[in-house]
Amino acid sequence: MIFEADINIRKKLFPMFEEMDSTIILSCLQGHMGTAWVDDLENPTVAQITVGIFVFYAGNPNTKEAEELLYNLPDYTLAIVHTDDWKNRIETIHKGSIEKFQRYRFKKNPENLDRHQLQTFISALPEGYELKRIDTTLAKEPALHEISEDFTSQFNSIDDYINRGVGFGILYDEQIVCAATSFSIYNDGIEIEVATDPKHRRKGLATIVSSALILDCLDRGMYPNWDAANLDSSMLAQKLGYILEEEYDTYFIDYKK
Structure with a gap:
């Protein structure tokens, strides 16, 4: 039992x-x-x-x-x-x-994250795009959850996410097309979730929105942890300053109850 x-x-x-x-x-x-x-x-x-x-x-x-x-x-x-x-x-x-x-x-060392470099990434936001902190209105947008179901799903509600979580989004034509948020939270920081609408990839948006989230966490004394699901995510993390520590086995289990 x-x-x-x-x-x-x-x-x-x-x-x-x-x-x-x-x-x-x-x-x-x-x-x-x-x-x-x-x-x-x-x-x-x-x-x-x-x-x-x-x-x-x-x-x-x-x-x-x-x-x-x-x-x-x-x-x-x-x-x-x-x-x-x-x-x-x-x-x-x-x-x-x-x-x-x-x-x-990746190694959990905030000193590896260069604030100046992160700010430089943010300044490269392409014309026509807008970077915004995710507030209640954006958190309720269906487009956000179509990009990733995991931006707010570990919280009890949108209000709970606003109270305890953090995130930034990039908008195009007033619609969110990329975001980085707290997948989960712990006493000293967050676990990052980042995703981009496929139609807006290869524009550096994930780099920009992740930089904004990382800087915000560092400013508040929180550690923005990154754990990569694939090589693309690993490469982005290293671009942002994270230092790879190790690869590790993960099992996708297709279990039908």
Whole structure:
């Protein structure tokens, strides 16, 4: 049997996940968003953290509760684990229903982010485009969510996003065509989500809007973490000043409940 962990139980899970360098994990364990599940509320030995599409596992993978947790999935799942034992468990249980690919993790050092260079990027906004902070009106625009469902989806509501999140958008003909926002939040910063309407790509918009978000975070003493889903995102991160730390395995699990 598995149990949902409240904030007090989540505090017990920090040692279990300490080897997994993820701000998304922190957003859950610190109580900002997401859910956590464990095998035992008093002395958990295996745990699952879910924030949106991201699912993390730690602890002992060789228990019946671990198997139960490996079936406790959202409709669309990107699973991340830290050990070969967990990888083997995922590959065995979900054989035939997984796709393994690489994500890219960057060093978390604000000193690598050059404010002057970021401001230079912002100044290159093409004619006809407008850079704006995302307010309630923009956050409610259907066009924003058509570009990415994850700009505000981890928050309880648009008002919750406005109160706790942050983001910038680029408009063309008064319609938002590119944005960078807080996918998730943790005590010391955010995890960045950035996307561009396909019709407006290759204009440097993602660089500009990301620079605005990064500068805003730095000005407020928040760290804007970047974790790349593909090589294009990794290249953009490095252009912005992030230094690649490592590639790591991620599993897309196509599990039908």
